[in-house]
Amino acid sequence: MPLKNKLTLLLIFVLLALALMTLFWAPFNEAIDREEIKLGLDLKGGAHLVYEADFSQLPSDTDHGEAIKGAMTVIENRINAYGVSEPVIQRMGDKRILVQLPGIDNIEEAKRLIGETALIKFMEQGTDENGNVAWKPATGKLTVKNEAGQDVEVEQALTSQYFKGKVELRIPSGTNQPLVTFDWNNDGAKLFEQITGRLIGKPLGIFMGDELVSSPTVKSVIKDSGVIEGMQIGEARRLINLLNAGRIDVPLQTVEEHDVSATLGADFVHKSKVAGVVGTLVIILFMILYYRLPGVIAGLALLIYAALVIAAFKAVPVTLTLAGIAGFILSIGMAVDANVLIFERMREEIRTGRTIRASVEVGFSRAWPAIRDSNVTTLITCGVLYWMGSALTVPSVKGFAVTLAIGVLISMFSALIITKSFLRLLGGSQLMNNQILFMPISKKQMISGEER
16 A cells, blocks of 8 residues: 555544544543533523613713624634633613523623623722711812813823733742732823822732722832732632723623523433434444445445534534534535435446546546535635625624534545545455446446547
């Protein structure tokens, strides 16, 4: 066997081994940081939240459409930072946002993923009406221009809206305590300098929403940067993800929240597995009865194809929905269709009197243009569907496009590499020269030299 064929077979078996380890060997999945295949909202359920924007707190000339769009972008960034796949984020009417998170069965966890409207507030201690110690916003003065174009001083509260660039996490080797570090923009630096200047020796409260995160004692005047300490590592990472995802400028109120049970659930998943196994076995049986030995090879290639595709779904990872399963099933049909085209081309060559080994090579080369064109047009369709699903915020359409595209690419590899390599492997055996085992053709079906 030529060295090229040996290397191709080695590649096939290496890919199959990796696929099987991804599917069945837990230590391998831990090493590559992969969990079980994720199921979508229709199969597993999740969290359902509806937010309503409060435009009364914004300037009267605010573009409501742009404000909602910006809030949706920030929510999506925050959710993506936590690796939640296939979230549904849609606008409802003029001022509401629908958020559905597959696999999240805890409403409070979902709300933490999305976060608060005002993330970080800096507070100083004062007294309330009864003379008790209470936190109040830490403020400073900024110079701004009024409507007449004159410079005036205004009192401004210090919040995370004055952060500049990305917030970072540092863990000093000596203490192993996480530090959240950030830089101020010009206005933030001016406010922070004033506030720390008057609070030397006093605490500065740092609040996330209404929760006190830490209250370090100010030791000196600070201007350009700041540090948040006293947090656990998990809370620090969550805070950084929220801050770096962006700030929601429009106040949002939760008007609806509940868990969503799976619309199809575990019973459908089980039935889908049974149907998939039965359907695949029926296809393999048909291929064997009709094409004999090539059908056996096609069936083996189809099993390898299924293992590679499911492993790819897990490695990408892909969140499987009902539409995604439909895309996978459709790709199985296309994988079989490619084998049928190849075998029929081979049968035509055998009828002309070519040897079986020569028919294998010629059959693959002549079937390739039809396989290429059909699969390329399908991939173009997948691209259009993915773009439409993204533009219209319909995750099921995106999921269908992704699973179908992955299936089509691997089906081409299966038909043109795996099936061809196995047929070449048997090329030197007597099985290939046995007309009863290899696509039997009667004498009546043979084409004479004149007909050729």
